[in-house]
Amino acid sequence: MSDLQGNAWVYGDNIDTDQLAPIKSYMNMEADEGAKLCLEPIDPDFAGAVREGDIFVAGNNMGIGSSREQAPLHLKILGIRAVLAKSFARIFYRNTLNLGLPALVCPETDKISKGDELKIDPLAGKVENLTTGETLACEPLPEHLLAMIADGGLLAHLQKKLKKRA
Numbered sequence: 001m002s003d004l005q006g007n008a009w010v011y012g013d014n015i016d017t018d019q020l021a022p023i024k025s026y027m028n029m030e031a032d033e034g035a036k037l038c039l040e041p042i043d044p045d046f047a048g049a050v051r052e053g054d055i056f057v058a059g060n061n062m063g064i065g066s067s068r069e070q071a072p073l074h075l076k077i078l079g080i081r082a083v084l085a086k087s088f089a090r091i092f093y094r095n096t097l098n099l100g101l102p103a104l105v106c107p108e109t110d111k112i113s114k115g116d117e118l119k120i121d122p123l124a125g126k127v128e129n130l131t132t133g134e135t136l137a138c139e140p141l142p143e144h145l146l147a148m149i150a151d152g153g154l155l156a157h158l159q160k161k162l163k164k165r166a
Contacts, residue, residue: 003119003120003121004053004055004081004082004102004118004119004120004122005053005117005118005119005120005130006051006053006054006055006081006082006117006118007051007053007054007055007115007116007117007118008054008055008057008112008113008114008115008116008117008118009046009050009054009055009056009057009080009114010057010058010109010112010113010114010116011039011042011043011056011057011058011059012058012059013058013059013060013061013086014059014060014061014064015042015058015061015062015063015064016063016064016065017063017064017065017066017067017068017070017071017089017092018041018065018066019039019040019041019042020038020039020063020068020070020071020072020074020075021034021037021038021068021070021071021073021074022037022040022041024037031070031073031074031077032077034070034074035047035073035074035077035078036048037074038074038075038078046078047074047078050078050079050080051079052079052081053079053081054079054080054081055080055081055082055083055084055118055120056075056080056082056083056084057083057084057085057106057109057112057118058083058084058085058086058109059085059086059109059110060085060086060087061087061088061089062083062085062086062087062088062089062092062093062103063085063088063089063091063092063093063095063096064089064092065089065092067091067092067095069095069098069099071092071095072092072095072096072099072101072103073099075096075101076099076100076101080101081101081102082101082102082103082104082120082122083096083101083102083103083104084103084104084106084109084112084118084120084127084138085103085104085105085106085109086105086106086107086109086110087105088103088105097145097148097149097153097154098148098153098154098155099153099154100148100149100151100152100153100154100156101149101153102120102122102141102146102149104120104122104125104127104138104139104140104141105138105139106127106136106137106138106139107137107138108136108137109136111129111132111134111136112127112129112136113131115131116129116130116131116132117129117130117131118130120138122140122141122146122149123140123141123143123146124140125137125138125139125140125141126138
């Protein structure tokens with residue numbers, strides 16, 4: 001997997017799955033339509049302004065709340081290509097990776113501002129803030145997870161493996 005580069009969207013602690021996937025966004029809507037309501041409760045402009053390749057940055061407890069797979073799916077549909085946070089809710093973290101979206105624990109996300117241009121090396125566990133010149137350490141993703149992400153997520157990865165065996 002190559003480095004990821006994009007602009008930062010920065011939020012604080014306790015971004016929950018209800019904010020990322022409000023109930024009305026997934027109960028009666030297709031995922032593409034529901035994604036338009038992502039973060040509506042705290043940032044109504046987010047879904048319309050985020051661009052392909054952008055990076056979502058949060059504080060502690062990213063993805064806390066219910067185990068809605070739609071929460072990281074909405075981020076991915078909108079073009080987010082990586083999620084950085086000081087810590088993640090366990091199920092959200094795994095759902096994010098399973099959908100093929102890199103999620104990295106980065107203890108220094110408070111050094112990143114909205115709009116900063118970031119370059120992430122998920123294997124090395126390094127985040128370069130191209131705007132400030134700072135380099136931040138994060139927990140690297142192991143090669144087997146990076147292979148899964150490169151294949152498009154868990155299901156695509158398993159299909160690829162099964163196809164090789166057949």
